Amino acid sequence: MNKKIIKVDANLKPNNRRRFLRLSGMGIAGAGLFMACNNDDDMAVIDPMPPANGIFDLGSGDVAVLNYAYALEQLEADFYTKVVNSFYSNISDEERLVLTDLYNHEVNHREFFKAAITAAVGSNTELVLPTLEFDYGNLDFNNRDQVLGTAKTLEDTGVAAYNGAGRLLQNVDFLLLAGKIVSVEARHASAIRTLINPGSADFAGDDIIDVVTGLDLALDPSAVLSAVGDTGFITTPFTANNLP
Amino acid sequence: MNVIKFLDEFTTDNLLEGKSSRRDIFGTLGSLSKKAAMAAVPFGLATMPTKTYAQSMSADPVGALQLALTLEYLEDEFYDLALQSGVLPSGRPETIYMQISKHEQAHVDFLIAGLEGAGVTPVEKPTFDFTVGGMFDPFNDNGTGQETAYAQMLALAQAFEDTGVRAYKGQAGNLLGSPFLTAALQIHSVEARHASEIRRLRGLQGWITNNERGAGMPEATQPVYNGEENITQGGLDVTTLGSGDPFGMVSTTQAYDEPLTGDEATAIASLFIVA
Numbered sequence: 123m124n125k126k127i128i129k130v131d132a133n134l135k136p137n138n139r140r141r142f143l144r145l146s147g148m149g150i151a152g153a154g155l156f157m158a159c160n161n162d163d164d165m166a167v168i169d170p171m172p173p174a175n176g177i178f179d180l181g182s183g184d185v186a187v188l189n190y191a192y193a194l195e196q197l198e199a200d201f202y203t204k205v206v207n208s209f210y211s212n213i214s215d216e217e218r219l220v221l222t223d224l225y226n227h228e229v230n231h232r233e234f235f236k237a238a239i240t241a242a243v244g245s246n247t248e249l250v251l252p253t254l255e256f257d258y259g260n261l262d263f264n265n266r267d268q269v270l271g272t273a274k275t276l277e278d279t280g281v282a283a284y285n286g287a288g289r290l291l292q293n294v295d296f297l298l299l300a301g302k303i304v305s306v307e308a309r310h311a312s313a314i315r316t317l318i319n320p321g322s323a324d325f326a327g328d329d330i331i332d333v334v335t336g337l338d339l340a341l342d343p344s345a346v347l348s349a350v351g352d353t354g355f356i357t358t359p360f361t362a363n364n365l366p
Numbered sequence: 367m368n369v370i371k372f373l374d375e376f377t378t379d380n381l382l383e384g385k386s387s388r389r390d391i392f393g394t395l396g397s398l399s400k401k402a403a404m405a406a407v408p409f410g411l412a413t414m415p416t417k418t419y420a421q422s423m424s425a426d427p428v429g430a431l432q433l434a435l436t437l438e439y440l441e442d443e444f445y446d447l448a449l450q451s452g453v454l455p456s457g458r459p460e461t462i463y464m465q466i467s468k469h470e471q472a473h474v475d476f477l478i479a480g481l482e483g484a485g486v487t488p489v490e491k492p493t494f495d496f497t498v499g500g501m502f503d504p505f506n507d508n509g510t511g512q513e514t515a516y517a518q519m520l521a522l523a524q525a526f527e528d529t530g531v532r533a534y535k536g537q538a539g540n541l542l543g544s545p546f547l548t549a550a551l552q553i554h555s556v557e558a559r560h561a562s563e564i565r566r567l568r569g570l571q572g573w574i575t576n577n578e579r580g581a582g583m584p585e586a587t588q589p590v591y592n593g594e595e596n597i598t599q600g601g602l603d604v605t606t607l608g609s610g611d612p613f614g615m616v617s618t619t620q621a622y623d624e625p626l627t628g629d630e631a632t633a634i635a636s637l638f639i640v641a
């Protein structure tokens with residue numbers, strides 16, 4: 123089983139990691155944000171690279187990981203905004219409370235990432251992921267099963283994304299911030315799963331938690347973005363050329 | 367490695383009075399006296415020392431994993447005893463406890479294998495006392511009655527799960543750059559799923575508001591929640607980022623779980639460790 127621990131991060135080769143260490147030498151020029159960060163000078167989060175083709179790239183280094191999280195939080199926040207603006211018919215009080223809380227949390231997360239990345243990149247504002255646009259296609263926001271099912275997918279995916287992205291961060295303060303958020307996403311996932319199947323073990327179900335190791339999912343950005351792309355929910359194109 | 371010795375090394379602050387006197391307590395007194403000494407102090411010792419000590423054990427991946435294993439031993443034994451106690455109602459509570467128990471056992475096995483695979487001797491499983499010297503009776507061993515025992519069993523589960531989430535979070539930085547970081551994060555989010563469900567089983571929300579331990583939680587569990595009222599993230603007051611409910615105190619504190627230091631987590635766990 124220890125093999126599995128090692129295997130989880132087997133692709134974390136030194137030169138793979140070094141890609142995230144490209145330096146700009148510009149340091150952090152934020153407006154008070156992350157002033158408490160204990161950065162080594164050679165752990166700058168900024169790596170300005172002009173967009174090659176007009177399509178936004180998440181960038182490299184820690185800012186790429188933050189932009190990646192920002193994209194996912196934008197999606198979650200937008201989804202729950204639509205949910206709470208027009209709750210499905212006959213929603214229970216409990217479901218209304220949970221979904222409203224999730225809306226509040228995700229909007230908060232979204233604005234936090236926007237502020238954090240903006241501060242981290244300083245004058246290089248072109249490195250901040252723009253506001254994305256969304257289209258939910260045939261998703262019926264008046265259909266309880268569809269709304270809760272989509273919420274479950276988004277929350278489970280968010281957890282797997284943060285779990286997989288932690289190792290990509292260089293800055294320990296960013297890692298802690300991601301940790302503070304991912305456990306709230308996991309609390310969400312648990313609650314949504316129980317709303318869908320009350321009285322069950324689905325809150326941490328065998329469909330998502332490995333029954334041998336007791337581990338949740340951890341996915342690379344490429345896998346997450348591919349899955350998100352398959353939903354068609356995000357209509358603003360962007361690339362993640364420097365993320366695994 | 368003896369767990370008390372480990373915890374003593376891990377907790378480089380003085381748990382009770384001072385480092386040397388604490389060593390004396392563990393070294394010279396019997397377990398009963400030690401337990402009594404610990405029981406006089408609430409969960410995790412309400413007051414942390416103002417002095418900052420170097421954390422020799424917690425500052426490296428092995429220390430982080432040994433602390434994690436200690437917490438998993440505690441949770442694993444707690445759920446085993448809960449399931450055997452006859453206190454737990456069948457239906458939803460039993461289903462939840464069985465699922466969580468399965469995961470905590472898996473986490474113990476996984477961490478032991480990981481430590482051994484890294485050439486490290488895992489800490490031994492401590493002897494636990496979930497009554498904390500008679501303060502609680504979660505398994506109804508001392509005749510407190512089914513209803514009270516069940517309430518305490520739920521309260522302790524909530525405290526353990528919320529502690530687990532905070533403790534793993536606090537160790538993430540010590541695992542940065544190690545091959546164990548991702549696995550620890552994968553356990554961390556499972557603990558958070560557990561915490562949410564146990565809280566909801568108790569009639570609470572799945573997330574923590576301000577530093578509220580929640581209705582029915584013994585005051586002794588307050589150290590599990592202290593610090594959760596933080597609204598400053600990355601040096602920024604998050605409540606200033608917008609207006610309305612998403613940026614009020616309630617939502618802002620709910621939206622971010624806070625870490626426990628190794629010392630704080632150790633102090634909480636130590637309350638239940640007899641030897």
